Amino acid sequence: MSTTPADTSTERRLLRDAGLRVTGVRLAVLRALGEHQHSTADTVVRAVRAELGSASVQAVYDSLHTLTDADLLRRVEPAGHPARYERRVGDNHHHVVCRGCGAVADVDCAVGPAPCLVPGDAHGFSVDLAEVTFWGMCPACTDAS
Amino acid sequence: MSTTPADTSTERRLLRDAGLRVTGVRLAVLRALGEHQHSTADTVVRAVRAELGSASVQAVYDSLHTLTDADLLRRVEPAGHPARYERRVGDNHHHVVCRGCGAVADVDCAVGPAPCLVPGDAHGFSVDLAEVTFWGMCPACTDAS
DNA sequence: TGCTTCTCTGGAATGATTCCAGTCTTCGCG
DNA sequence: CGCGAAGACTGGAATCATTCCAGAGAAGCA
Numbered sequence: 001m002s003t004t005p006a007d008t009s010t011e012r013r014l015l016r017d018a019g020l021r022v023t024g025v026r027l028a029v030l031r032a033l034g035e036h037q038h039s040t041a042d043t044v045v046r047a048v049r050a051e052l053g054s055a056s057v058q059a060v061y062d063s064l065h066t067l068t069d070a071d072l073l074r075r076v077e078p079a080g081h082p083a084r085y086e087r088r089v090g091d092n093h094h095h096v097v098c099r100g101c102g103a104v105a106d107v108d109c110a111v112g113p114a115p116c117l118v119p120g121d122a123h124g125f126s127v128d129l130a131e132v133t134f135w136g137m138c139p140a141c142t143d144a145s
Numbered sequence: 146m147s148t149t150p151a152d153t154s155t156e157r158r159l160l161r162d163a164g165l166r167v168t169g170v171r172l173a174v175l176r177a178l179g180e181h182q183h184s185t186a187d188t189v190v191r192a193v194r195a196e197l198g199s200a201s202v203q204a205v206y207d208s209l210h211t212l213t214d215a216d217l218l219r220r221v222e223p224a225g226h227p228a229r230y231e232r233r234v235g236d237n238h239h240h241v242v243c244r245g246c247g248a249v250a251d252v253d254c255a256v257g258p259a260p261c262l263v264p265g266d267a268h269g270f271s272v273d274l275a276e277v278t279f280w281g282m283c284p285a286c287t288d289a290s
Numbered sequence: 291t292g293c294t295t296c297t298c299t300g301g302a303a304t305g306a307t308t309c310c311a312g313t314c315t316t317c318g319c320g
Numbered sequence: 321c322g323c324g325a326a327g328a329c330t331g332g333a334a335t336c337a338t339t340c341c342a343g344a345g346a347a348g349c350a
Contacts, residue, residue, distance in 0.1 A: 023315075041306075059329050059330075079228075082305080094264070124283065130280075132262060134267065136273050139268075168297065168298085200298085203298070203300085208297090
């Protein structure tokens with residue numbers, strides 16, 4: 001809709017610094033997630049298409065993977081819901097997921113850097129991350145029920 | 146293979162006590178998970194077929210859902226892996242998942258009953274469960290790498 | 291034993307994600 | 321500024337786990 005080219009200088013730098021090529025899809029993916037944290041791939045596809053006019057589903061999935069591998073994005077996969085992506089990376093934070101609508105919100109980790117928790121008996125596993133997912137009801141779904 | 150009918154008295158009682166009908170598929174599902182904790186639906190289907198001779202995929206999925214709803218089973222869904230089921234229910238325990246092979250092991254909760262952890266700022270969500278997944282490498286995959 | 295209700299069967303469908311082969315871009319280099 | 325090789329993007333088909341559906345079949349209360 002808008003004909004004003006968006007300012008993508010921040011995203012360009014992020015990509016370059018990560019040693020990645022700067023492409024339209026990657027910029028649009030980063031910008032989309034900057035505006036709507038915790039979006040699904042599907043939502044990102046729509047946002048990217050709104051910005052670029054067109055883009056294939058694969059291009060978005062590819063970008064999502066590449067950016068996740070480069071630690072520019074983090075993937076969150078709540079049980080029973082499609083994967084969500086967020087730009088908040090590099091810190092150790094967790095998530096609350098609504099059992100009603102699947103809404104996701106960030107929860108700061110009160111403990112510290114990963115793994116913020118350590119299992120008592122890890123059965124010989126070497127643990128590097130403790131992922132905490134809080135389940136409950138968001139305000140809107142609480143009201144509706 | 147074995148022609149000796151298995152002793153299913155424990156499972157029968159579990160089902161009756163939960164107000165559920167006793168069926169061959171349900172008994173076989175419970176027995177399969179008694180022998181191999183953290184199995185996937187696919188693995189359970191094979192185990193059930195080995196015991197009963199035949200069974201539809203849906204019958205197993207139906208049983209898995211029914212038993213999970215009745216709190217006779219618990220479902221574990223590690224990101225990027227198909228769902229796993231376990232018979233250890235009623236306590237609050239967590240899991241370690243191997244990044245290499247997907248193996249799952251139980252980890253006792255050092256804190257207490259659910260929700261063993263509470264978020265600092267839950268953004269208005271009412272939280273009832275904290276699900277902790279530890280990620281790492283199992284002994285076998287550590288050796289192999 | 292009879293009946294009602296719930297379960298199981300088989301097959302098709304769904305949603306999220308991935309694979310593939312070919313075409314088009316990006317960007318280091320001359 | 322223009323070339324070329326490595327890396328992205330396209331469209332379409334395929335995969336995997338899981339669910340939906342309608343009809344045939346069992347469980348168990350009366």
